[in-house]
Amino acid sequence: MSFPTVGVIGAGQLARMMVPPAIDLGISLSLFAGASSESGAQIAPHTVGSLSNTGAVLEWASHCDVITFEHELIAPELILALEATGVKVFPKASSFTFSQNKLAMRKKMEELGLPNPSWQEYDGGTPEIEFPLIAKSISGGYDGRGVFKVNDLSELQSLHASIGQTILLEELLNFDYEIAIMVARSPQGQAATWAPTLTVQRDGICTQTVTPVPELSKALVAKTAQIALLIAQGIDLVGVMAVEIFVVGDHLIVNELALRPHNSGHWSIEGSVTSQFEQHLRAVLDLPLGDTALLAPYAVMGNVIGIETDKSNDLYRPYLHLMARSPGLKVHQYMKELRPGRKVGHVTLLGADLLHLRSEVSHAVDYLSGAIDE
């Protein structure tokens, strides 16, 4: 045996954040990037190419020991073509589909006896689900994209017409809050979860996470882990996965799956003995999984999200103020251009005083993005 090469399709910030644990463990990464300027490609060996060029992807993959993904926007045919060459691909095509196809995912949850919202396939006519409801593109959705709140039949019909194919309808839940749990599973079936995470959203984008979820009962924590482990086993997961869950009173309802390192697990870089990025590498390499214990009472993560501004795109100067104000703040730059609504970095702060942590993290991300001046 010698140190392996992990091929990653995609070269955004999730690939970027795989680099430090790969360096530590002596694992080589090879990214398949759209451009050398991408977040991960700036700092790691990569091949530039198009995912529509199957031959180029297969040629690149032939130099890797295992292939994995950092986003869902990959044609299922490409994953199958990779598998057909005999190269190891994790997650497998048959698992990854539950991250890519929201209809297949709902059916799988039903099969596993896990809690779905009310849902139906929709091809026209009057839906069974009451308005207002949630309509989703079956594939191509990602990080809140392809998800719509629909108030009445005419809105639904015009949305359906614009999408031009079957869509998924789900009941609009009046949930108390949203949580996520990260789970890892290896080819041998070893699995591990981290503590569940509160995901705070604004306009459908996650702005802050709090781990563990404050005031989540022990019973619900255990149930969350149980759901994540059941799904991981049920879809034969290899790698890490985020399970997004709505909490409605004592009920947990599965919202989405993402079979990759996920924004709701970024806290684990500093907050856990083993980060989601190291764990993903360990899982796809069939290495034993690492300890997922927390290193502090709370880990609060905040996303730095671009705003409309005339100010210069300077994400370095803010260090002078922020590092002096919060000596424990950990900053992660994705080195992407600051554009409105785009995640360009995140910060994490560990500690025991949750109100203080949340307010410091909010301040830090707003100061970094330029939303506030002091």
Next chain:
Amino acid sequence: MSFPTVGVIGAGQLARMMVPPAIDLGISLSLFAGASSESGAQIAPHTVGSLSNTGAVLEWASHCDVITFEHELIAPELILALEATGVKVFPKASSFTFSQNKLAMRKKMEELGLPNPSWQEYDGGTPEIEFPLIAKSISGGYDGRGVFKVNDLSELQSLHASIGQTILLEELLNFDYEIAIMVARSPQGQAATWAPTLTVQRDGICTQTVTPVPELSKALVAKTAQIALLIAQGIDLVGVMAVEIFVVGDHLIVNELALRPHNSGHWSIEGSVTSQFEQHLRAVLDLPLGDTALLAPYAVMGNVIGIETDKSNDLYRPYLHLMARSPGLKVHQYMKELRPGRKVGHVTLLGADLLHLRSEVSHAVDYLSGAIDE
């Protein structure tokens, strides 16, 4: 302001371990390496050249915002030449000399009123210090090299003849144990220490560290920090520095200084909110220093040291056993060829049960190096 480039002279494992925090903070590194195969050069942008080619070093440095070092084996003239071009160099030549010249260091400690062992310059004749004693090369020593135990006059005279220049003699201390403390200081004079570290040596090589030092009294902990801060200020340190100290009863005696990230601070990568490598970058960039708090009751670090063996140089296969046995073990590979006596990696384990941590770390490094099979 925009994201700066830090130039590092040297491309060994210390440069390698600066890479992850540089990635997080969006800082570019540029290493001046002897070869592309060196530990740090394998994973970071670098220029290959010889330190004896001053022109090449100055040309490389002109593309960096600040220059720093990862080892002491740099001609003082080269550092002065860099400073003469106006580029920022940290630590400064006038500080770095106390890391390079053991005689200048002893004189400086005396000037600062800090505790030296008995010492003298030696150019021949009968020494004032009693045998057995310690003899040191004044410059060129590094990690225990250039340090000799001398039993009698004839040994001393032949050593002196073989070195061919003035040497430094020091009393052989019957110390209780050796500790080290890391300290960081910025150009503005902000300074921060980490908890002192017990350094366990075998044949003059550090094999394991324990942080904080078990059973070191509060008074001695405070005195250790005070000594480190006094030296940092007294030599106008910029960057991080290790202060190695002998503990003799209630007395602390300064042994050596190393003005760079140091083996006795590796525990801080996982064990502290801010690692020595991140802190070094922050200091040389004149950014506010980070929190140096511990994240666990104890952090135990063990060096993976090459042994004489017929077995293959496989540092990856051991992961299968070690990661299953110690899910919290953090492995750092330097990706250097395994040679007898050479540090090729280290592992760190955090926790509260010190005996368990020390025995797991010992087992892990011996299993990695091939010294034990199970």
